[in-house]
Amino acid sequence: MANAYFDEYENLExxxxxxxxxxxxxxxxxxxxxNKDLFKDKIVMDVGAGTGILSAFCAKAGARLVYAVEASxxxxxxxxxxxxxxxxxxxxxxIQSRVEEFVLPAEAEKVDIIVSEWMGFYLxxxxxxxxxxxxxxxxxxxxxxLFPSECTIFVAPCSVPSLFDDWHNVxxxxxxxxxxxxxxxxxxxxxxTHLNPQDLLHEGVVFxxxxxxxxxxxxxxxxxxxxVITAQKAGNHQGFCIWFDVRFPGEEFVLSTSPLSPPxxxxxxxxxxxxxxxxxxxxxxxxAFQITMKRSAADMRKYNLEVDLLDPNTEEHPVPCSxxxxxxxxxxxxxxxxxxx
Amino acid sequence: MANAYFDEYENLExxxxxxxxxxxxxxxxxxxxxNKDLFKDKIVMDVGAGTGILSAFCAKAGARLVYAVEASxxxxxxxxxxxxxxxxxxxxxxIQSRVEEFVLPAEAEKVDIIVSEWMGFYLxxxxxxxxxxxxxxxxxxxxxxLFPSECTIFVAPCSVPSLFDDWHNVxxxxxxxxxxxxxxxxxxxxxxTHLNPQDLLHEGVVFxxxxxxxxxxxxxxxxxxxxVITAQKAGNHQGFCIWFDVRFPGEEFVLSTSPLSPPxxxxxxxxxxxxxxxxxxxxxxxxAFQITMKRSAADMRKYNLEVDLLDPNTEEHPVPCSxxxxxxxxxxxxxxxxxxx
Numbered sequence: 001m002a003n004a005y006f007d008e009y010e011n012l013e014x015x016x017x018x019x020x021x022x023x024x025x026x027x028x029x030x031x032x033x034x035n036k037d038l039f040k041d042k043i044v045m046d047v048g049a050g051t052g053i054l055s056a057f058c059a060k061a062g063a064r065l066v067y068a069v070e071a072s073x074x075x076x077x078x079x080x081x082x083x084x085x086x087x088x089x090x091x092x093x094x095i096q097s098r099v100e101e102f103v104l105p106a107e108a109e110k111v112d113i114i115v116s117e118w119m120g121f122y123l124x125x126x127x128x129x130x131x132x133x134x135x136x137x138x139x140x141x142x143x144x145x146l147f148p149s150e151c152t153i154f155v156a157p158c159s160v161p162s163l164f165d166d167w168h169n170v171x172x173x174x175x176x177x178x179x180x181x182x183x184x185x186x187x188x189x190x191x192x193t194h195l196n197p198q199d200l201l202h203e204g205v206v207f208x209x210x211x212x213x214x215x216x217x218x219x220x221x222x223x224x225x226x227x228v229i230t231a232q233k234a235g236n237h238q239g240f241c242i243w244f245d246v247r248f249p250g251e252e253f254v255l256s257t258s259p260l261s262p263p264x265x266x267x268x269x270x271x272x273x274x275x276x277x278x279x280x281x282x283x284x285x286x287x288a289f290q291i292t293m294k295r296s297a298a299d300m301r302k303y304n305l306e307v308d309l310l311d312p313n314t315e316e317h318p319v320p321c322s323x324x325x326x327x328x329x330x331x332x333x334x335x336x337x338x339x340x341x
Numbered sequence: 342m343a344n345a346y347f348d349e350y351e352n353l354e355x356x357x358x359x360x361x362x363x364x365x366x367x368x369x370x371x372x373x374x375x376n377k378d379l380f381k382d383k384i385v386m387d388v389g390a391g392t393g394i395l396s397a398f399c400a401k402a403g404a405r406l407v408y409a410v411e412a413s414x415x416x417x418x419x420x421x422x423x424x425x426x427x428x429x430x431x432x433x434x435x436i437q438s439r440v441e442e443f444v445l446p447a448e449a450e451k452v453d454i455i456v457s458e459w460m461g462f463y464l465x466x467x468x469x470x471x472x473x474x475x476x477x478x479x480x481x482x483x484x485x486x487l488f489p490s491e492c493t494i495f496v497a498p499c500s501v502p503s504l505f506d507d508w509h510n511v512x513x514x515x516x517x518x519x520x521x522x523x524x525x526x527x528x529x530x531x532x533x534t535h536l537n538p539q540d541l542l543h544e545g546v547v548f549x550x551x552x553x554x555x556x557x558x559x560x561x562x563x564x565x566x567x568x569v570i571t572a573q574k575a576g577n578h579q580g581f582c583i584w585f586d587v588r589f590p591g592e593e594f595v596l597s598t599s600p601l602s603p604p605x606x607x608x609x610x611x612x613x614x615x616x617x618x619x620x621x622x623x624x625x626x627x628x629a630f631q632i633t634m635k636r637s638a639a640d641m642r643k644y645n646l647e648v649d650l651l652d653p654n655t656e657e658h659p660v661p662c663s664x665x666x667x668x669x670x671x672x673x674x675x676x677x678x679x680x681x682x
Binding site: 011012013015016019020025026029033051053056057060077078081082085086162166170171172173174175176177178181182185186 | 352353354356357360361366367370374392394397398401418419422423426427503507511512513514515516517518519522523526527
C-alpha cells in the first residue's frame with residue numbers, strides 16, 4: 001500500500017500538473033523568496049521534495065543547507081538534475097528516502113525550517129501531513145519554522161447544478177434519470193470539482209484549524225464539527241463544499257483553494273446529499289449539520305467524509321443567529337433591545 | 342478486447358463528459374433539429390446511441406421510427422428511461438446490441454438516415470467508424486443519408502511550449518531536464534491537449550477527407566499524406582497538430598475541433614518531435630513531411646501516428662510555393678512575369 005503511494009509520484013505527469021498550478025507555485029515562491037530574512041544561512045528540510053523545485057527556492061532564498069528528502073525515484077530521476085542544472089549542488093542535498101527512514105548525518109545540526117507541499121484533496125487526503133509531523137518531531141530545532149505553518153478547512157452548504165439541475169433540460173431532453181444514476185455511480189466518493197462561487201449558499205465557516213507546530217498525528221484520525229448556519233441566499237441545498245487554505249510564517253502569504261480564489265489542482269471537494277435530503281431553501285433558512293472526516297481503517301492515507309443533516313428545530317443555534325426561525329428572531333430582537341436600553 | 346471497449350461506456354462519467362461538450366451537443370442538435378424536413382416521417386438508426394439523446398433529437402425532429410442501437414448496458418440502464426421520461430417510446434426503440442449483430446425485424450424497411458457520434462481523438466481513434474460503415478451497407482436505403490456525412494482531418498506544424506519552452510524558467514528555476522524526461526514518458530502516445538492557436542505555425546492543410554457515403558472500412562487501415570508547406574510565422578517547430586471537422590447533410594452545420602474553434606472534449610492531437618528534430622524556423626521556411634495514420638495490428642481500435650520529416654531541398658514543392666527557397670522565389674517570379682507578359 002505504502003509503496004503504491006510513492007509509485008504514483010514516479011509518474012511525471014503528476015508533477016507537471018502541480019508545477020502548472022500557478023496559485024500553488026506562486027504561494028510557495030512568495031512564501032520562501034518573499035521571506036529571505038528567515039531563510040538566510042538556515043538549514044532547511046524539504047519533506048516530499050518531488051522534482052526539488054521548493055528546495056531550489058530555499059537555496060535561492062539564502063539557505064545554507066537544504067535536505068531534499070523524496071521517497072519516489074523522482075529524487076534521482078529529476079531532482080538531482082534540477083539541482084545540478086541550477087548550480088545548487090553545494091547547498092541542496094537530494095536524498096531518496098522516506099522521511100521516516102531518514103537519519104541526519106552524524107553530529108549534524110537539526111534543521112531550522114521544514115518546507116513541504118503535503119496537501120491533498122480536502123487538505124488531508126494522502127495523509128502526508130503525518131510524515132511532516134514526524135519530521136518536525138525528529139528534525140526541527142526548538143523554535144524552528146514550518147512552511148506552511150497553519151491550515152484551515154472550511155465548509156459551506158451549496159447547490160450542485162452539475163449533478164442535479166443541469167440535467168432537467170439538456171437541449172430540450174429531460175435527463176433526470178441519467179443524473180440520478182450518475183450520482184449513484186459517484187456516491188462512493190466526494191466530488192472533486194470547481195464549484196461555481198454562485199452555487200455557494202453561504203460564505204463558509206471554519207470546520208477545522210490547525211497550528212502545525214503543535215498538532216499531533218493522532219489529532220488527524222478524526223475531525224468533527226457541528227453547527228447551525230443560516231443560508232445567506234436562497235437556493236437548492238444539494239451538498240456541502242469543503243476547501244482549505246494554508247498560511248506561511250513571516251510576511252504573510254496565503255494559499256487558498258476557495259471557490260472564490262483562482263482555481264488550483266485541488267479544486268474543491270463536494271459532499272453530495274442524497275436526493276431525498278436535498279431541499280430548496282429560502283434565504284435565512286437554518287442549516288444544522290455535523291461533518292466528520294475520519295481516517296479510513298483500510299487505508300491510512302484516505303479519509304471517510306460523512307455529513308449528517310440535523311434538525312434545526314432541536315439543535316441549539318448560535319446566539320445571536322440570523323436565521324428566520326421565530327426563536328432566533330425573538331432572541332435577536334431581545335438582544336437589540338438590551339443593547340439600546 | 343472488444344468487450345473492454347463497450348465496458349468503458351458503462352462508466353456514466355464518459356457520457357457526462359460528452360453531454361457537457363457544448364460544441365458537440367450544439368452541432369448534433371442543430372444538424373438534426375435544424376433539418377426537420379429531412380427527418381419528417383423518416384426511419385432512423387442511431388449507431389452507438391449511448392444515453393439515447395441523439396435518438397431523442399431525431400424523434401423530436403419528426404422521425405417516424407428510430408432504432409437506438411447501443412452495445413453497452415447504458416442502453417438499458419439509461420437510454421430506456423430517457424426515452425420513456427421524454428414520452429418518445431412510440432418512436433424510439435432502444436436495442437442493446439452491437440450493430441454488427443443487429444437484424445431488422447422481419448419485413449421491416451431499411452432506414453432513411455443513420456445518425457452516429459462515432460468520432461474519437463484525431464477522428465479515427467476508437468475505430469467506431471467501421472461499425473457505422475457496416476450499418477450503412479447493411480441497413481441504409483439507396484439514397485439514404487448519414488449524419489455526419491463527411492469529415493476532414495487537418496494537420497499543421499506547431500510549437501509545443503507546454504512540453505518545451507515553458508520549462509526553461511519555472512519561477513526562476515531551469516527545468517529543461519524535467520521537460521525532457523516528461524517528453525520521454527509521454528512519447529509512446531500523441532499528446533491530447535488544447536493547443537493555443539498562437540502556437541500554430543500554419544493555418545493547417547487537409548491531411549485526409551472522406552465522404553462517408555462511399556468510404557470503405559479498408560480505406561481506414563492506413564492514411565498517408567506527404568506535403569511541403571511554408572511556415573506562415575516564425576517559431577519553434579516542435580510538433581504537428583492534428584484536428585478534424587465533420588459536416589452534416591442539409592442546412593450546413595460543422596462540428597470543428599480546430600484550435601481556433603471553441604474547445605471540445607476531443608481537444609487536439611499533437612505529435613511531438615524528438616528534440617533533435619525541433620527547429621527554430623523563420624517565417625516562409627519550408628516544412629517537408631509525411632504523416633501516416635495506420636491501424637494498429639494489436640488493437641483494431643487504435644492507430645499508430647507517424648511523422649517523418651523530409652528534406653525540403655530534395656522534396657518537390659507545390660507550384661507556386663511561397664517558401665523562401667531560391668528555386669521557389671525564382672519560380673514565383675517567373676510565373677508572375679508570364680502572367681503579366
